[in-house]
Amino acid sequence: MDLSLLLSDSKPLEIFKKDKREGELSHAYALFGEDVFAMEWLLREMAKTAVCPVGGCGKCAACTALDGGVHPDVKFYSDRLDVRDVNELLEDCAKYSVEGGLKVYVVFQLDKTLAPAQNKLLKTVEEPPEGVLFLFGIVKPNAVTETLRSRCKKLYYTGVEQSRLEEALERECGENENSRRAAAYAGGNISRALKFAQDAEFARDADDIIALLGSMQKSSGVPAEAARLIQDKEHVARYLDITEIVLDMMEKYKRKLTRGGGGIAHIAQSFSYAALGQCEYLVNDCRKRLESNCAPSAVLDTLLFGILEVKYKCR
Template identity: 30%
Template sequence: MADFYSLLKTTTAYKSILKDKKAGKLSHAYLIINPDKEFSLEYLKIIAKLISCSSDSVCFNCRTCSLIENGFHPDVKFYPREKDAISVEEVSEIIESAYVKPYESDKKVFVLDKADTMSQVVQNKILKTLEEPPENVVILLGAVSEYSLLSTVKSRVKKLSISSFEKQALKSALKEELFLEEDADGLISASDGTVGGVLSLLSGEEILNVKNLVAEVLTEMKSSKDVLFYTNKIKQSGVDELKFISVFKTAISDLISANQNVPHLIKDKYLYGKTKFASNFKLGSLIMVSEKLTEAEKRKKFNQSGQTLIEWLLFSVLEGKYKWQKL
């Protein structure tokens, strides 16, 4: 995972909200203009933690921070839940819930991502709440640009921008993703200076190939005979084992998000679209596989050879799949 915090904390947007927090003068609504469409939510999540965390800035460790991270905080809600734009029903829910006192924090935070795709009807509906917000409510709007937002909406929010980042900052925030790349500098230079931009260049054909392999293993692998077949297939495809494990982790984490009914936390929609029919994996199996993947990463670091490692991993996946079905 890219280190979004290391990038965000250098921006005036972050510094400005931090200053408001320290002065006890948080605005009731912020509009965060961010060119990184794909990862806008990651930045908004950190800002939501900054607003809600009881430390001076943001600690990432307290109960509040972890509940927000997992999408389970009762006073911090993320929209849109599934579709690409916030619906009329969702905005009604936001307005209604804004007038209910927070359950455990002293503030309620509503994160409205993709605010620039809200219809005029939805924007008009939220206007009144933006104009006369209930006490202790903070509305965080995220948008790629402000052009499709009504001027009446814009005039009621504090507008802050996250621009593209310096090459060096991006390189260090993306060191996990880029460590196998020989031409990391070239890749970053060719990008638009956002995490999403770099990753989309990185995820050319090879990563698509890895995603398809992971999806196949999750949906098709049923017996130990299949384990040998897929171990060979992965070997022959020449994909890097660590990349395979990392994509596999994303797939499992997305299946867990879907299982826990928090679909807005799904990170890779393409991959999820291909793996969602792996429904014979119960929650217990998914958690077990996720632990095995972490162990596989460790084993790789201790130089266990590729084929043995993948074979061990696939057997563990199969074992996990059936173990929980019997319970």
């Protein structure tokens, strides 16, 4: 499925292309956003724009080499960088460009890298050698030091318009149940849409969670509700992911950013903004409990009782 067509006219890329055209490329860019799929695609396009003689044609030797992952002056980093990785990167920065153009370093999720390695990187981002370009993707801004962020030109990716994403999904996967769910729950987030469209079980679990959030009335009913769900660690982790998505979709619906399909509009009525905020906090707390090996069934109870409590406290 190729949803990247939705991204070719997105704002961050336009700004970057303009900078390149006008010879005003900054030495470091930070692209902020939540949609990992979209950001990875955009960062690759930005790298292509930087090394292509005509700003990212997709056909020339430089573009083809980059697409094939063999451009000698462009390096991609998908994982967390440790201090040793950063040292290697910095050594590489100091070398001459093979093709005579820019040397580009793309870190897809800089927020995965811990502070010591970030600090190591900082000095070079502050005073980079001539002809070096850093492209950073940042999903969790708080996980990147303020100084490092402030040394980059900031670009913000805010998502695809939901109606365009819906159309693309229908075109790509036909009008089946999964693509309908994907469109309803994705809220303009391509990574999320792909997850729903390609994973039928995930989509079915989402229906269960939404039904449950809608029907949950009294704490005495929670054990029976919980009993209908599968309570191993993997499933509870999925339920947490789904609950987070559902909360996000309710908030987007309240702010009139989505149409509230898939039952979202119905359940959003019984959650105030304050309740949504507290539920989000609760999901994070439950995730920590699950990771520290609390019994999955106990984590699920904490989640459901917690949501019920918050829902009524913040009415």
